[in-house]
Amino acid sequence: MEQTRRFNQEKSIWIHVNQQDTAEIRKLQSQYQISDEMLRYSLDKNERARVEYDSEESAFLLVFNVPHQEKEDNHYEASPMTFIIKENCVFSFASEQTDYIQPLMASILQKMPEQSQFNFLFHTLFLIADAFFPLIEEVNGQRVRLNKRLREKTTNKNLLELSDLEVGLVYLVTATKQNAVLLQQIKALSFFRQLNATEQEQLDDALIEAQQAVEMTQLASQVLEQLSGAYNNLLNNNLNDTMKFLTLWSLMLTVPTIVTGFFGMNMPLPFSKSAFGWGIVVLISLFLAIWMFIGFWRRIR
Template structure:
């Protein structure tokens, strides 16, 4: 069954909480309140993107908003959609086991202002959700700064993989935050927006400002992390190039003694190589040519 969490406002608005992991509860809510079947499908879709829909016939507003999860998955932050529906004097929330902490946020908002309208509750909840992204972004920035200091001291695969995890986490957060921002921008074009009170519109503008702030922060964090990753990639490539230069230089130098000793090792008479000190002449020639080649190539590399 659905859970009626609260009745608030002087308009007797009922907040109905629905657990998406209980199909019977979802079906009961759908039939009892005659909710649109397509809206219910949006609520049930765990991979639904942020979206807003309005049915003028039933005066039902649907808002699917991305909510950051409290626990990390695979060492980075992820998000999950939560669904709000407003139909006349009913305020519906559809949450799962990972997103049901949203209820405590809504309870706090209602306790602070029990006379707010259902639209005010929606906008303040969206504001609170957008605000929860900011500490996550700051945590990513702190982790990035720590990794940056460690990598400067010593580069290791473990540290580079940790930096990669930060990039993946930022992709998830960035995508979710941008979808939320686009949703809020498109909400203004819907018919119901014109009927909002001045206070509700002000609360909506506050929600937009908070969402845009999160977008700006995530964009800056993404740019810095991308620049940092590119810098380390360039450094690793340069180190590899330097290593290849040294190996190439030594391979050329070591080729010279092999050629000379092979030539003088032939079983034929060779001028100036006849005596007990011949091996000294051959070694001297190898050292002389190898040294000359080393200096010649090294100057061109530099």
Template sequence: MINKTTFNENKCEWIDINTTNSEELSKLYEGYGIDSEVLAYSLDKNERAHIDYDESSNTFVLIYNVPNQEKIENHYETIPMTFLVKDHVLITVSNDKNAYVAKMMKQYLSKYPTISTFKFLFSSLFMISDSYFPLVEEMDKDRKKINDKLKEKTTKQNLLELSDLEIGIVYLVSASKQNVVLLEQVRTHAIYKKLDDSEKEQLEDASIEAKQLVEMTQLTSQILQQISGTYNNVLNNNLNDTMKILTVLSILLTVPTIITGFFGMNMPLPLEHNVMGWLITIVISVVLWFTLSLILRKIMK
């Protein structure tokens, strides 16, 4: 599915192709004289954020990390999205998971129909960074809920939910950092010299927004790590207390075992012919048991 939109008094054109079909995308690239090498990473789901510039065809390629707004295994992930600028034509390669970006771009273009191609590109990158924040805020709310549950009871289910949040924030932190590096590379690229003041200003705004996103995701990640570490310590402490109790009980149980075992030997023993010998044996065991328990209590304190 290909959507074409002209703007800036018909001087510029935006083409959005929503596809995962390499043949369909290849035909579009051929029509605009774009190198076939770009085709490979335009459809690669694992492509890292980066920029590329083909001077011979005057094609500027930008791969940007976009949040997938649908949860996968109870956490959010990111996917790459391709932006190409050739002369005054902006081409975006989208799919069902990041089609919402094209909708945001369309709404933005309807408000500002006279912007240039690069300003439209950098404005789109700004909006993508901005789309991360609701997801991070949602994760903060989920983190507070899970933390409250863990304070009441540290269950396996609650710990797994906390783990899902940690996995999700790792994706967002990594993606946002890559985006910041990418925008910094644009500022040091030869293409930057061709931008006008308005386009440079929009690039600066996109860079600031991306850096703010990195700070927010890192803060959330640090809080989650702190919570996870705290409850790991709590579980280890509970385990230590349990082992301590079991150790004390095992020591105390050795007292009657030793005494009864001693009097159970097949040899002449004290109280052997005494009718109350078994009762005396029990009394001795109880006295020694309480004596040992008092000693252990003082040691543990």
């Protein structure tokens, strides 16, 4: 079901549509003459962030990445949300994951009902870019808590949680980068010179916010990557130490086998007829084993 609201002294109208409501979307297409190409971008849930301006129809299309508020598979993701400006109409197409933007847009019009269409759009993009920050702060908080648990005990469960954080940041870094590039591309479009000073200033504010989101997500990703690398190295070192210990232990156990093997031969050998022969063989074995252990230990250190 579409939601409509007038603004800019009743000269403009905002229409919010659910992407899954195909019947309503087809109705809007027929009523407002939205092209099939733009409509296809609006309905594609896997569409990348993009911006286009059709000078012949005076239609502006923008696909912006919106972060999810709920986790999926133990990490946050982002989905595209489409905005179309044509004539005096602003269309927003949201999915189930991005529909929380609708009340934010409504609050913008409630506070500033006299703003223009592009000012309304750029203000919305500013709030979407700002929505990434709480997620990044939550990821950083989880990283700190997880790091404390890993310092106490490096378990598979904790390492899997660390991997989930890394996967989630990959989605957030990619989404914020695409958003920042998209806002920068708007300035290269021909219609940018048609924007007034207020609209250009609001676009610059949205671009600055998007670039800050990129920097924060990249920083969080780099810190998490360093942390993951450190624990991987720690696990490798622990494995190496374990293998060294097992190698030394196996070498020590071969010495008594070799020594007792000689004395088990059916031929004359020293101490073979002595009453203390068994004890002497044990002492020889211990001496050689300890000597070998000390020699190899000094070498591997």
